[in-house]
Amino acid sequence: ASTLFGKSFLTLKDFSESEIHHLIDMAEDLKAKKKAGIPHRYLDGQNIAMLFEKPSTRTRCAFTVACNDLGARAEYLGKNDIQLGKKESVRDTAKVLGSMFDGIEFRGFSHQTVEELAAHAGVPVWNGLTDLYHPTQVLADFLTIKEQAGRLKGITFVYVGDGRNNVSNSLLIGGAKVGMDIRICSPEALFPDGSIVQYAEQTAKQTGGKVTVSANIDEAVAGADVLYTDVWVSMGEENHFEERIKQLHPYQVNQTMVEKTNNKDLIFLHCLPAFHDLETQVGKEVHKKFGLSEMEVTDEVFRSKHSFVFAQAENRLHTIKALMAATNQKA
Numbered sequence: 001a002s003t004l005f006g007k008s009f010l011t012l013k014d015f016s017e018s019e020i021h022h023l024i025d026m027a028e029d030l031k032a033k034k035k036a037g038i039p040h041r042y043l044d045g046q047n048i049a050m051l052f053e054k055p056s057t058r059t060r061c062a063f064t065v066a067c068n069d070l071g072a073r074a075e076y077l078g079k080n081d082i083q084l085g086k087k088e089s090v091r092d093t094a095k096v097l098g099s100m101f102d103g104i105e106f107r108g109f110s111h112q113t114v115e116e117l118a119a120h121a122g123v124p125v126w127n128g129l130t131d132l133y134h135p136t137q138v139l140a141d142f143l144t145i146k147e148q149a150g151r152l153k154g155i156t157f158v159y160v161g162d163g164r165n166n167v168s169n170s171l172l173i174g175g176a177k178v179g180m181d182i183r184i185c186s187p188e189a190l191f192p193d194g195s196i197v198q199y200a201e202q203t204a205k206q207t208g209g210k211v212t213v214s215a216n217i218d219e220a221v222a223g224a225d226v227l228y229t230d231v232w233v234s235m236g237e238e239n240h241f242e243e244r245i246k247q248l249h250p251y252q253v254n255q256t257m258v259e260k261t262n263n264k265d266l267i268f269l270h271c272l273p274a275f276h277d278l279e280t281q282v283g284k285e286v287h288k289k290f291g292l293s294e295m296e297v298t299d300e301v302f303r304s305k306h307s308f309v310f311a312q313a314e315n316r317l318h319t320i321k322a323l324m325a326a327t328n329q330k331a
């Protein structure tokens with residue numbers, strides 16, 4: 001059995017460099033099996049609970065389809081379906097769910113909620129995004145980089161944008177774990193929390209990685225293998241919209257920034273949903289209110305040959321499947 005058996009996955013801190021590689025290798029194998037139509041019902045007969053306090057396309061669908069492919073059944077519990085934290089403590093809910101289900105996915109606000117679930121459920125708990133971390137996203141990002149660049153170690157990975165959100169926090173930790181030259185480029189007011197930077201720096205010392213946090217775009221993006229961005233305003237932070245637009249406008253990923261990397265094989269990634277499309281409801285509102293026609297990434301870059309965002313989105317399925325199988329396969 002895998003050394004990961006029975007473990008929860010709340011942050012990439014929980015997993016070693018070799019465990020991360022093991023998951024990515026497993027995801028490659030599961031992806032190949034899926035493409036070839038080879039069954040892989042490693043969780044046959046299991047029941048999985050999926051708790052969502054926030055909306056989701058990729059994470060929800062990846063967990064659901066992964067369950068189907070692995071022979072497990074997924075039960076979706078939205079924010080109005082259960083009492084979690086409202087009329088019943090997280091701890092009691094965890095005990096009840098853990099007595100009926102074989103594993104629990106949680107997406108929501110407070111990271112403490114997912115920690116409490118994991119402490120009391122008695123079954124593996126997988127973090128499908130909290131305000132602090134989004135670790136399953138990074139597994140898909142790393143699989144995509146491995147597919148395109150053939151390796152993770154030594155990759156120059158530049159995240160541009162909100163340096164304090166769940167995705168950048170997880171990339172910083174994950175990048176350090178696998179020995180990347182990981183650079184977070186954001187305005188100073190949005191630099192990552194010092195404790196996370198410190199953790200990443202300590203980790204990078206052991207893996208041969210490098211950690212840089214900088215507000216200087218020219219310096220940060222020079223020589224990038226990967227350029228990554230995320231929305232300027234994360235779920236639950238909508239009241240910061242105007243402030244974020246002002247802070248992050250200079251950090252938009254556009255053709256000028258792509259040229260500054262000086263890498264013809266540059267890989268552009270975005271966890272999605274991407275806010276580059278003014279046809280969306282919020283897009284239209286932003287255009288009307290702030291006069292902006294494009295946000296964190298221009299359509300030109302998003303649709304360019306550098307962009308692997310849809311391969312990245314598909315890889316959520318294969319990596320989440322690997323995570324569930326590695327931590328929960330009983331036989």
Ligand code: CP
Pocket residue numbers: 055056057058059060129137271272273
């Ligand atoms: N990238 C990601 O987590 O997407 P969803 O919010 O659609 O799940």
Ligand code: NVA
Pocket residue numbers: 129165166167230231233234235271272273
């Ligand atoms: N940082 C974004 C990621 C969405 C997948 C958010 O939390 O909304």
